[in-house]
Amino acid sequence: MLGRALPGPEQGVIRDAITEGVIRRLLDKGDPRLQNFQLCNGCGSCTPYCPAQINDLEANGDRGYLARKVTAALQAGRRPEIDLSDCVQCYSCETVCPRSVSIGGIINAVYETEHVQPVFRRMLLDRGCLPPHAFLPLYTGRGRIRKFVAKAIQYPCPVDDRAVDEVRRLLLHPVEASAFSRPGHPAPKRPLTRPDQVFHLNSCCAFNYPGADLSQREILAALGIRYETSRLQTCCGGAPHYMGGAGFADRLLLTARNLSVIRDALEPDDGIAITGICPTCSDSYTAALELLSVSTNRAVVNEALGRIGREVGNPGTFVVANILDLYPLYLDELRRLVETRLSGLRVGVHVSCHYRKMTGTLAVPPGLQDLAAVTGARVVRSGMEHHCCGGVKNLFDRHQNGHTKGLPRLNRLVHKGFMQHRLDVMVVDCPGCELVYDHMGVPVLHITELLALATGADPRETVCIQGHLTSLSPALGRIGIL
Known part of the structure; x- marks a missing residue:
């Protein structure tokens, strides 16, 4: 599948556009996503894989319209003259980029800055998660409200008051994204083996399909895998982050706090496997463990966690056991x-x-x-x-x-x-x-x-x-x- 490559701009042009252009005004120069974007040389490899207007006649057959337009505009120092909400954060661009540039990440960073939805942040501060009423707008229409009420009554998704207080104290003293740096090379990952026990994550989005969570628990029990949960676990920050309600650093702090909760719940001798029904949770924990493998990042996180009496230790203790990796074993x-x-x-x-x-x-x-x-x-x-x-x-x-x-x-x-x-x-x-x-x-x-x-x-x-x-x-x- 071939795409239309952008002309290869000189590195100096890209550098000046980033330093003086729209991204520099929106993001701190130390933001890891901004530093990552500086590697982009406009090769166009991501173009044919962007689904934002794939096969849409109105796009005049221009596959990868959104990724290409965003790349061109940001490198020229302009805000893209398109609706950034069309980016669905599929990250196809990141997986095919020969230089590992996350175009999706930088789009979300700009979207996050321009469209922060205070309602989602307020829910994190009030409830420590996305509560059932976060999804109420999706249940308008005949017959749907009844389904929403039935789920909200039977599956209220409570979070312990202590956890809510800890989340509030964390997010009300934000840490700038510039305080963190990307690992120079991928950190070695703990191999996934058949675990005797796992920590089962409570997913915010599971409210919509409680059967997925109940089915997961039944399957784990049938396979003889002991699982633990905790009402001290809160939202990982993934869904609010992609919706524009929680920033890069917010998500990292929330996930790191949960790692502390998970460690307290299990404390095994060898390692801790983290599972759940949501790949956004898996992605959040995988990204956090990678960032925490850098000692300076871990120091910044633990300074923030110290305010709530928590800390996160060796990230190598944990392994993310996504169901697509766990069940095939x-x-x-x-x-x-x-x-x-x-x-x-x-x-x-x-x-x-x-x-x-x-x-x-x-x-x-x-x-x-x-x-x-x-x-x-x-x-x-x-x-x-x-x-x-x-x-x-x-x-x-x-x-x-x-x-x-x-x-x-x-x-x-x-x-x-x-x-x-x-x-x-x-x-x-x-x-x-x-x-x-x-x-x-x-x-x-x-x-x-x-x-x-x-x-x-x-x-x-x-x-x-x-x-x-x-x-x-x-x-x-x-x-x-x-």
Whole structure:
């Protein structure tokens, strides 16, 4: 796939544009994202992979419109004359850049500066997480409010008052992003092995699909993996960060604080595996552990954490056990646990952009396909696997701006693919992707929900299919589960 490369500007032009142009006015010169962007030489490698206006006729066939325009404008010292909310933070640009420049990161930094949404920051200060009412704007419409109320009553997502107080004291004394530096080279990662116990993260976005969280717990127990949780754990800062409500340093401090909570909850001799149903959480913890591998970064973080009586120690103690990496270690056990083969169910798979960002690859990892196949469902391969779902940020923007009717281009693209391949259900690894598919009228299941159904879990009590906006009854009824 070839894209239209930008003319290669001289390094001096780029340097002057960054130093004197729009980015310099918006961001501190020490911001790690700004320092990272200085490596960009406008080669255009990211252009064909940007989905912001992919295959849209209005873009005049110009694939990668957004990434190319943003790169050109920022290097010329101008603010891009486009809607930055079109960037859905898929990070395709970062995974293909030959110099590891995160165009998505710098776009989000500018978006963060111009569009900080105080409502999300206020929720972090008031509740320590994104509470149920953070998602209320997405439940407007006939029948949806009832689903929202039922979830809010049954799954209130409480956080301990002590934790809320600690978050408030952290965020009310912000640390500048310029206080941190990127590691000169990737820190060695602790290899993931089959753990005896894990810390199971409570995801803010799990409110929308409590069945994904309940299914995860049931699967862990069935595999003999002990898990711990804690009401002292708060939001990792990932979702508010990408929505423009928490800055780079805020997310790092929130995640580092949670690492302290996790260490106190487990304190094993050898290591701590962190799992959960949300790849944004996995990405936040992976990024934090990488930054904390730099001793000067760790010193800055611990100075801030010291105000609340916490500290974070050796990041090598922890390993992020994302479900797409953890569950494939137990494929044989999962096959034996299957009670109801989902034969006849045609499913497509969609791997989240934040998992791809965390692993640094655009290739479709085999984990999700293998796990879906374990259930007996027929996995239908398609180009949809490489597309972005459309993004939760885009979904919020549409609802907040009153554009709830009709589907934007990315949603249209994946919806068309779903219909053309005559799929019954989309299977995802991300509650955010699940939310986007559900809102566009596509039956969707989190991979934990699919596995739980195959292992005999109750569709309503455990998987909570009644909370989905798009009914799963036709697909599940046809194969005899309902």
